[in-house]
Structure formats: structure tokens, C-alpha cells
Amino acid sequence: MEVIRIPRIMQDTSRGHLLHSRTLGFVPTMGALHEGHMSLMRMSKEENSVTAASIFVNPTQFGPSEDFASYPRKMEADIAKLREADIDILFLPDVSLMYPEGFATLVEVTGLSEKMCGHFRPGHFRGVTTVVAKLLTIVRPSRAYFGQKDFQQTVVIKRMAKDLNLDTEIVVCPTIREYDGLAMSSRNTYLSGEQRAAATVLYRSLCRASDAIKAGTRSGAAVRDMLQQDLSREPLITGIDYASVFIPETLDEADEITGEVVLAIAARMGSTRLIDNMLVVPSFSH
Numbered sequence: 387m388e389v390i391r392i393p394r395i396m397q398d399t400s401r402g403h404l405l406h407s408r409t410l411g412f413v414p415t416m417g418a419l420h421e422g423h424m425s426l427m428r429m430s431k432e433e434n435s436v437t438a439a440s441i442f443v444n445p446t447q448f449g450p451s452e453d454f455a456s457y458p459r460k461m462e463a464d465i466a467k468l469r470e471a472d473i474d475i476l477f478l479p480d481v482s483l484m485y486p487e488g489f490a491t492l493v494e495v496t497g498l499s500e501k502m503c504g505h506f507r508p509g510h511f512r513g514v515t516t517v518v519a520k521l522l523t524i525v526r527p528s529r530a531y532f533g534q535k536d537f538q539q540t541v542v543i544k545r546m547a548k549d550l551n552l553d554t555e556i557v558v559c560p561t562i563r564e565y566d567g568l569a570m571s572s573r574n575t576y577l578s579g580e581q582r583a584a585a586t587v588l589y590r591s592l593c594r595a596s597d598a599i600k601a602g603t604r605s606g607a608a609v610r611d612m613l614q615q616d617l618s619r620e621p622l623i624t625g626i627d628y629a630s631v632f633i634p635e636t637l638d639e640a641d642e643i644t645g646e647v648v649l650a651i652a653a654r655m656g657s658t659r660l661i662d663n664m665l666v667v668p669s670f671s672h
């Protein structure tokens with residue numbers, strides 16, 4: 387595996403592959419790699435001649451009171467996993483090379499970035515779109531892979547790629563879950579044993595709401611109440627940012643369920659913020 391730290395060298399390397407008509411798949415990450423990330427790597431390897439991954443804990447997507455300093459950093463283990471997965475290139479830039487002195491350009495997808503998580507994490511998606519725009523410009527991939535776990539992120543990034551005519555296909559891959567349904571996340575390591583067991587309430591609530599929609603519930607308010615009641619019954623949930631049913635393209639709450647919807651939750655367990663979601667297609671036989 388080639389480890390590249392300098393953006394200019396990454397750009398030249400990609401250009402070389404593209405000139406040889408090789409397709410380049412790219413998996414951007416913030417490290418602390420788990421099976422969710424590795425499933426994206428496998429998908430990229432299946433679909434492209436060359437796969438590049440990046441590890442960059444992006445400071446601009448963390449709010450001032452968020453966990454940038456304590457975000458898990460596991461470089462040695464990550465590199466071993468990438469080698470094991472036979473990844474061709476690891477792009478590992480330093481903060482000073484991504485945001486050199488004088489850096490003054492921000493990429494912002496207005497509207498979509500302010501909804502759902504954006505409401506509770508102001509500036510977060512501007513940080514994400516700024517760094518992803520930079521990474522896609524440096525790596526120039528044919529395809530870039532993101533997990534559905536961060537549903538809003540995928541919608542915002544797809545919009546950005548379209549609006550900026552980026553020559554990269556954005557591929558969204560299914561959420562990978564633990565044996566008991568908890569969505570894999572680097573932040574799960576923050577949970578105590580007791581919190582970890584209780585965190586399955588997110589998945590269980592999503593499943594119950596999904597079943598209700600499939601059984602004929604069409605009222606967005608009824609689904610929202612169901613999700614919020616399920617979460618409120620778990621004593622280790624210390625706050626609910628949102629738990630509701632949304633229209634996947636606009637991220638607006640759905641009053642009436644008339645087509646595919648996304649059930650989504652952001653809830654707190656002590657100082658850990660957990661998110662999860664589920665796409666549901668209602669059956670219209672009722």
C-alpha cells in the first residue's frame with residue numbers, strides 16, 4: 387500500500403491512474419476503522435481497478451464543544467486493516483496541508499445542511515462539504531463511497547457533487563450493524579458497557595416504526611410519537627435531538643407517508659451522540 391501525505395503527490399498519482407484508463411474508487415474516512423468502513427473498501431475494490439482510502443480527522447466539521455480532541459485515533463491498527471484489505475493507496479494528509487495559512491474557501495450546501503443534524507450541529511455540514519470537495523479535487527476518484535449510517539451527509543454530498551459538476555459518482559452503501567442491531571460507529575467506543583447494551587433502543591425503535599408503516603400507518607405524527615415514546619422509555623437516553631420520519635430527498639418531516647421515507651434518530655447517551663436511520667417503502671395493499 388502506497389502511503390501519500392502530500393496533496394500534490396496524491397493528485398499526480400491519481401492522474402497517472404486515470405491516464406492509464408484505470409477507474410479509481412475512494413473511501414474518505416476519519417479513521418478508527420470498523421466493519422462499516424471496511425464494507426465500503428470492499429465495495430470500492432469490487433467496482434474499481436484501484437482503491438484509495440483517506441484518513442483525516444477534519445477539524446472544521448467539529449463544533450467548539452464537540453469531540454475533535456478526543457475523537458478516537460488508531461493509526462497503527464487502521465493501517466494494518468487497510469493492508470489486510472489490500473487497499474492500494476492511503477492518503478494521509480496533515481491538517482497544515484489541508485488548511486494552510488490563509489485558507490479562506492468554504493463549500494456550503496444551503497438548506498439541506500441546516501435540517502436534521504444541521505440544526506443541532508451548526509457549521510458541521512459546511513465542514514464536511516468543504517473537506518469532501520477538497521478530497522475529491524485532490525483524489526479525483528471515479529467513484530466515492532459513503533455509508534447510509536450518515537444519511538444526511540450522503541444527501542448533502544450528492545447535492546454538492548451535482549451542483550459543482552464534480553466528475554465523481556457518489557455511491558451510498560448500507561449501514562453495517564453489530565449482532566444486536568446497533569449501527570457501527572467510531573463513537574460507539576465512548577459508551578460504557580451498560581450504555582452499549584441500552585443503545586440498541588435506536589435500532590429497535592426504527593424497526594417498530596418501520597413495521598407500523600408497513601402495516602399501514604400513514605400519519606407522520608403517529609410514527610414520530612411512536613419513535614419518541616420508545617426512546618423515552620430507555621432511562622439511559624439523556625436527550626433526543628430528533629426522532630421522526632423524513633422525506634429522503636428534501637429532509638423535510640413527512641406529514642403524510644405517501645412514498646419512500648427515512649426514519650431517523652439523533653439521541654444522546656450522556657455525552658455521546660448516537661444517530662441511526664432506516665429507509666422504508668410503504669406497501670400500498672392496505
Ligand code: PAF
Pocket residue numbers: 414415416442444447514517518536539
Ligand atoms: O463520514 C465521515 O467519516 C466524515 O464526515 C468524512 C466524510 C470522512 C469527511 O470528513
